Amino acid sequence: MKILVLNSGSSSVKYKFFDALKNLCHAEGQVERIGLGGSLLHHKRMDGDRIRTGVEATDHAQAIETVIATLLSRNHGVIADKTEIDAVGHRVAHGGEKFTSSALVTEEVKDSIRDCIELAPLHNPHNLRGMEACEQLLPGIPQVAVFDTAFHHTMPPHAYIYAVPYILYRRYGIRRYGFHGTSHRYVAARAAEKMGRPLEDLNVITCHLGNGSSMAAISKGNSVDTSMGFTPLEGLVMGTRCGDLDPALVLYVMGKESLTVSEATAMLNKHSGLAGISGISSDMREIEDEAAAGQERAVLALDIFTYRIRKYIGAYAAAMGGVDAIVFTGGIGSNSPLVRARSLEGLDFLGVSIDTDVNAGCLGCDAEVSSAGSRVKVFTILTDEELVIASDTMRIVSSFQQQRG
Amino acid sequence: MAIDRIFIAGAGRMGQGIAEAAATAGIKVDISDIDSDKLDQGMAGIESSLDRTIERWALTAGEKRIILSRIKPVMDIQSAPEADFAIEAVPENLDLKKTVFASFDEHFGDRTILVTSTSTLTITDLARATGRPDRIVGMHFLFPVPHAAMVEVSGALKTSEETLRAAKSLAGRMKKRVIEVHEYPGFVTTRVMIPFINEAAYAVMEGVADAADVDEAIKLGFGFPIGPLELADMIGLDDLMILMESLFRELGDFKYKPCPKIRRLVRAGRLGKKTGSGFLNYAGGEGDLR
Numbered sequence: 187m188k189i190l191v192l193n194s195g196s197s198s199v200k201y202k203f204f205d206a207l208k209n210l211c212h213a214e215g216q217v218e219r220i221g222l223g224g225s226l227l228h229h230k231r232m233d234g235d236r237i238r239t240g241v242e243a244t245d246h247a248q249a250i251e252t253v254i255a256t257l258l259s260r261n262h263g264v265i266a267d268k269t270e271i272d273a274v275g276h277r278v279a280h281g282g283e284k285f286t287s288s289a290l291v292t293e294e295v296k297d298s299i300r301d302c303i304e305l306a307p308l309h310n311p312h313n314l315r316g317m318e319a320c321e322q323l324l325p326g327i328p329q330v331a332v333f334d335t336a337f338h339h340t341m342p343p344h345a346y347i348y349a350v351p352y353i354l355y356r357r358y359g360i361r362r363y364g365f366h367g368t369s370h371r372y373v374a375a376r377a378a379e380k381m382g383r384p385l386e387d388l389n390v391i392t393c394h395l396g397n398g399s400s401m402a403a404i405s406k407g408n409s410v411d412t413s414m415g416f417t418p419l420e421g422l423v424m425g426t427r428c429g430d431l432d433p434a435l436v437l438y439v440m441g442k443e444s445l446t447v448s449e450a451t452a453m454l455n456k457h458s459g460l461a462g463i464s465g466i467s468s469d470m471r472e473i474e475d476e477a478a479a480g481q482e483r484a485v486l487a488l489d490i491f492t493y494r495i496r497k498y499i500g501a502y503a504a505a506m507g508g509v510d511a512i513v514f515t516g517g518i519g520s521n522s523p524l525v526r527a528r529s530l531e532g533l534d535f536l537g538v539s540i541d542t543d544v545n546a547g548c549l550g551c552d553a554e555v556s557s558a559g560s561r562v563k564v565f566t567i568l569t570d571e572e573l574v575i576a577s578d579t580m581r582i583v584s585s586f587q588q589q590r591g
Numbered sequence: 592m593a594i595d596r597i598f599i600a601g602a603g604r605m606g607q608g609i610a611e612a613a614a615t616a617g618i619k620v621d622i623s624d625i626d627s628d629k630l631d632q633g634m635a636g637i638e639s640s641l642d643r644t645i646e647r648w649a650l651t652a653g654e655k656r657i658i659l660s661r662i663k664p665v666m667d668i669q670s671a672p673e674a675d676f677a678i679e680a681v682p683e684n685l686d687l688k689k690t691v692f693a694s695f696d697e698h699f700g701d702r703t704i705l706v707t708s709t710s711t712l713t714i715t716d717l718a719r720a721t722g723r724p725d726r727i728v729g730m731h732f733l734f735p736v737p738h739a740a741m742v743e744v745s746g747a748l749k750t751s752e753e754t755l756r757a758a759k760s761l762a763g764r765m766k767k768r769v770i771e772v773h774e775y776p777g778f779v780t781t782r783v784m785i786p787f788i789n790e791a792a793y794a795v796m797e798g799v800a801d802a803a804d805v806d807e808a809i810k811l812g813f814g815f816p817i818g819p820l821e822l823a824d825m826i827g828l829d830d831l832m833i834l835m836e837s838l839f840r841e842l843g844d845f846k847y848k849p850c851p852k853i854r855r856l857v858r859a860g861r862l863g864k865k866t867g868s869g870f871l872n873y874a875g876g877e878g879d880l881r
Contacts, residue, residue: 443647445647457651
């Protein structure tokens with residue numbers, strides 16, 4: 187079964203084209219700068235053929251049309267006809283309480299995803315746009331939504347209920363949902379494989395550090411807590427998002443500066459985090475460069491970022507009654523030895539020690555970076571959310587087709 | 592209805608606001624003005640409004656670039672491409688608006704819907720200047736357009752249901768709640784707000800309380816976010832006077848006749864926030880008139 191996996195962001199569409207039966211990726215790439223002018227397509231075929239070219243992409247539909255055309259292209263493509271695409275799997279940011287696992291896309295499912303827009307305003311609208319574009323471009327092809335929130339549905343109430351009037355949970359579904367579920371689920375399973383032990387015997391802390399960052403406490407294979415909450419704003423410091431803070435400060439600043447709700451929302455989502463602290467950049471690579479050059483606020487941003495991770499490791503180790511493995515993934519987690527080392531500083535008491543040389547040498551690779559004597563294993567693992575989405579899509583579409591006979 | 596592109600005649604405050612709100616909603620905008628300096632000022636005005644939005648954290652620099660790239664100044668209507676809507680945002684003057692509507696009618700293809708932003712003139716009168724009375728609609732945007740959460744939509748005598756629906760979907764794209772109103776000078780907002788401001792001005796003139804206290808009484812007493820006199824200053828007292836006189840002419844009721852206090856302030860060049868003082872003083876303004 188050949189599956190196109192799409193991750194539609196605000197100005198980009200990332201794609202991977204899989205033969206899901208063989209677990210084989212045929213091609214991958216992304217369209218960048220959608221709607222911004224000067225849109226770019228990066229496309230890579232697994233035999234090594236690569237192209238990078240300017241394309242017309244004023245919206246998501248046009249971007250996905252370009253993706254399909256590229257897959258069909260005589261010189262760079264991997265299929266001869268559109269009908270070879272058996273199904274499309276979409277990454278969806280927020281599934282609310284409605285979705286505890288991946289789902290076949292129907293009108294009702296789309297409505298439920300739409301209902302969750304208020305919960306993930308930066309993500310869900312673009313995910314929906316991707317689905318609607320596929321309905322136009324690939325009519326009749328089944329689509330599956332794989333939710334960032336679903337993996338965390340195993341959290342116990344004491345981890346997901348906030349200490350605010352309980353009626354708010356009933357009325358608006360205010361609770362911790364968590365995100366990056368597909369990634370946390372995948373890298374935890376890979377860590378168990380690498381340890382040669384069943385995930386069901388392990389307590390794992392996963393750190394997905396990218397432009398959005400979150401951590402999860404995974405006990406016996408189940409997510410029991412995670413740092414993102416009601417929205418992807420809570421928890422760790424991120425590129426432009428604030429993460430944890432005193433909720434009263436939001437109200438205070440809104441009063442002081444007469445901010446509207448949408449202004450305050452944008453302040454916390456787009457002007458905070460690394461960018462807000464440093465005043466330089468939301469990109470960890472630039473923060474690291476500036477910090478190395480002694481730029482004070484870049485140093486501060488890096489300190490706050492890694493201190494927050496360290497605190498969460500301690501909290502999750504306590505929550506699970508111990509930890510067997512810590513996994514780093516995501517753009518920063520996989521590529522920043524400095525962030526990994528700084529985040530684990532002083533955790534010897536917990537049985538964590540890293541091999542400094544191995545860690546320093548590990549950029550964008552899968553490796554164990556803990557020292558030989560470390561009781562807690564530390565891994566960097568390249569996440570592969572698309573692979574998880576492809577296999578979920580295959581499973582759901584197959585069972586749907588069997589039911590239909 | 593798919594809305595791709597709109598044309599706006601008039602790069603004054605209203606035109607700028609409509610352009611900014613539409614471009615923020617992802618719609619391409621062509622904007623023109625008979626005066627090329629005004630057009631330049633209009634573009635600069637949009638940019639500085641977006642800068643203020645960034646200062647209030649509601650926007651990022653990258654988003655601002657995208658929004659600005661959607662707005663194109665055009666020297667005259669002849670060089671404007673086809674549009675889904677052509678919106679007039681020129682001064683509140685019947686003959687001027689008729690001329691603009693006639694030029695819209697001549698330049699744009701049949702499917703283009705012509706929109707007037709008037710709040711005090713009769714839309715049916717404007718529709719007569721065109722050969723497409725079914726595709727004319729009134730959309731009264733409020734100042735400041737990007738931040739006002741509603742728009743009054745009104746059909747003229749022959750406006751089709753389809754045209755009304757299209758106007759509502761344009762408002763929806765711009766994230767504005769539609770209040771549908773019958774064609775009648777002043778609609779709801781201007782009609783109710785003007786006697787309110789006028790009465791507040793009389794209260795000041797007759798020495799009941801000073802301007803700041805009148806506003807404070809209304810704000811705290813009734814939970815209004817802004818007092819009537821600060822609102823008047825925000826609209827601009829000269830523009831306010833034009834609205835009042837237009838309503839007075841159309842409806843003939845003395846309650847719309849500008850209070851002498853307003854005339855006096857306009858004569859003194861104290862036009863409100865834009866000049867630094869009006870009923871109230873603003874940062875950088877001159878001394879108090881009270």
